[in-house]
Amino acid sequence: KEELKNVKKRFFWGGATAANQFEGAYLEGGKGLSIADVERGARHGVRRQIDENIQEGVLYPSHNASDFYHHYKEDIALMAQMGFKCYRMSIAWTRIFPNGDDEKPCEEGLQFYDDVFDELHKYGIEPVVTLHHYEMPLALVKKYDSWRNRKLVDFAVKYAKVVFERYKNKVKYWLTFNEINALFINPRPWHQAGIIYRYDENEADVKLQVAHHQLLASALTVIEGHKINPDFQIGCMLIYPLTYAYTCKPSDQVLTREKMLKTYYFGDVHVRGKYTNTCRSYAQMINGHFTMEKGDEDILKEGTVDFLAFSYYFSQVESDEPLMEVVGNIAKGGRNPYLEITAWDWQIDPIGLRISLNNLYDRYQKPLFIVENGMGAIDKFENGTVHDDYRIDYLQKHLTEMKKAVDIDKVDLMGYTMWGCIDLVSAGTGEMRKRYGFVYVDRDDEGKGTLKRYPKDSFYWYKHVIETNGESL
Numbered sequence: 001k002e003e004l005k006n007v008k009k010r011f012f013w014g015g016a017t018a019a020n021q022f023e024g025a026y027l028e029g030g031k032g033l034s035i036a037d038v039e040r041g042a043r044h045g046v047r048r049q050i051d052e053n054i055q056e057g058v059l060y061p062s063h064n065a066s067d068f069y070h071h072y073k074e075d076i077a078l079m080a081q082m083g084f085k086c087y088r089m090s091i092a093w094t095r096i097f098p099n100g101d102d103e104k105p106c107e108e109g110l111q112f113y114d115d116v117f118d119e120l121h122k123y124g125i126e127p128v129v130t131l132h133h134y135e136m137p138l139a140l141v142k143k144y145d146s147w148r149n150r151k152l153v154d155f156a157v158k159y160a161k162v163v164f165e166r167y168k169n170k171v172k173y174w175l176t177f178n179e180i181n182a183l184f185i186n187p188r189p190w191h192q193a194g195i196i197y198r199y200d201e202n203e204a205d206v207k208l209q210v211a212h213h214q215l216l217a218s219a220l221t222v223i224e225g226h227k228i229n230p231d232f233q234i235g236c237m238l239i240y241p242l243t244y245a246y247t248c249k250p251s252d253q254v255l256t257r258e259k260m261l262k263t264y265y266f267g268d269v270h271v272r273g274k275y276t277n278t279c280r281s282y283a284q285m286i287n288g289h290f291t292m293e294k295g296d297e298d299i300l301k302e303g304t305v306d307f308l309a310f311s312y313y314f315s316q317v318e319s320d321e322p323l324m325e326v327v328g329n330i331a332k333g334g335r336n337p338y339l340e341i342t343a344w345d346w347q348i349d350p351i352g353l354r355i356s357l358n359n360l361y362d363r364y365q366k367p368l369f370i371v372e373n374g375m376g377a378i379d380k381f382e383n384g385t386v387h388d389d390y391r392i393d394y395l396q397k398h399l400t401e402m403k404k405a406v407d408i409d410k411v412d413l414m415g416y417t418m419w420g421c422i423d424l425v426s427a428g429t430g431e432m433r434k435r436y437g438f439v440y441v442d443r444d445d446e447g448k449g450t451l452k453r454y455p456k457d458s459f460y461w462y463k464h465v466i467e468t469n470g471e472s473l
């Protein structure tokens with residue numbers, strides 16, 4: 001019992017989703033097409049196909065997803081039943097500015113999120129809102145060449161200002177870009193930036209330029225947000241691909257550090273407000289160059305984040321000798337013989353969560369927020385429920401390690417939101433069968449199903465964890 005007392009009274013227990021994986025209604029309420037709307041579903045190990053335009057007869061997973069758009073009242077009631085203190089969700093940029101460069105925002109889209117936030121507040125659930133979660137207007141990719149173009153910074157900041165003004169009294173916690181560092185990790189960062197590298201361009205230069213534009217947009221978003229409401233808490237969001245040296249060979253350790261540069265590049269600029277030695281050494285390592293304009297450095301300096309949010313799913317190992325590889329949705333790495341893996345080959349490493357919390361807190365000394373963690377699995381739906389003891393086991397072990405980081409290591413942690421709290425479409429594969437939720441959604445990969453919601457065993461387990469503020473773990 002002694003150990004538990006450091007978990008804050010106002011600890012944000014909750015769940016997380018993203019608009020393009022959850023809302024559906026892809027053309028309703030004036031919404032424009034997003035980059036997710038032209039991405040087909042696939043399978044583990046098979047790359048998702050991206051079409052230039054929507055093809056007839058093809059089922060695109062984002063189009064209907066779990067249909068939160070029409071089920072939000074019921075879904076929020078289920079979250080309230082579990083006792084959620086917060087709900088991490090994202091706003092679809094295309095509901096607010098269907099093409100990204102529109103003169104005026106779309107009132108119907110703004111109203112939809114007003115309704116969602118009101119519904120959350122009815123139950124005392126705090127919204128935590130991501131502005132860019134793996135989607136952007138497709139029109140911005142086609143017309144402006146996406147984030148290669150500096151104009152994107154203005155469009156993104158305009159979007160941020162509109163939603164900040166509109167929801168300044170309804171939302172206090174914001175995140176700018178979801179897993180922004182995945183831009184360097186993903187060989188084809190369509191989700192992160194609407195980018196597929198072309199043969200005739202220098203990939204390293206594009207990478208660094210796109211990163212600079214997003215980092216500028218993020219800093220300006222923080223600056224503008226604080227002007228609109230000084231109480232806003234605005235964070236960045238990183239995927240944390242924890243990596244261990246495979247052996248105690250010093251050269252493995254060096255490689256491991258180098259692998260993490262892709263992540264710290266973004267953490268450093270967001271938290272320290274400048275390109276640090278880490279960033280410069282990464283740029284040199286990939287032999288890339290980018291352009292900064294006068295005043296950019298001041299923007300980065302002024303727009304540092306209030307907290308650092310991250311996702312944690314698995315760890316991997318690194319060595320200068322050949323290793324058996326495992327592929328997560330984005331991060332690739334070596335197989336660790338001490339860990340079990342999920343059906344999608346993600347290595348299950350609860351202690352790694354504690355290590356990640358320590359690494360990030362030691363490095364940045366900023367409040368942290370675990371905004372994604374969870375286990376994608378094939379659930380067996382029987383007699384109106386799912387007996388998901390494997391999910392409970394995964395979460396129980398991770399939360400126990402999280403608590404050690406807080407209680408023993410004294411990490412300042414704001415909260416924990418389990419990924420895909422209600423079943424949704426997988427970002428990596430577009431599958432529905434890769435389920436994360438406490439709540440089962442009756443829909444399959446062929447788009448069939450009633451969309452009815454059913455609590456799984458983990459639903460009641462998590463409710464009890466929240467009720468006891470983690471003491472029941």
Ligand code: BG6
Nearest residue numbers: 018179329376425426427428429
């Ligand atoms: C994170 C993303 O990378 O992982 C989510 O922020 C995603 O959007 C989650 O859904 C789980 O990955 P996947 O591929 O199983 O959906």
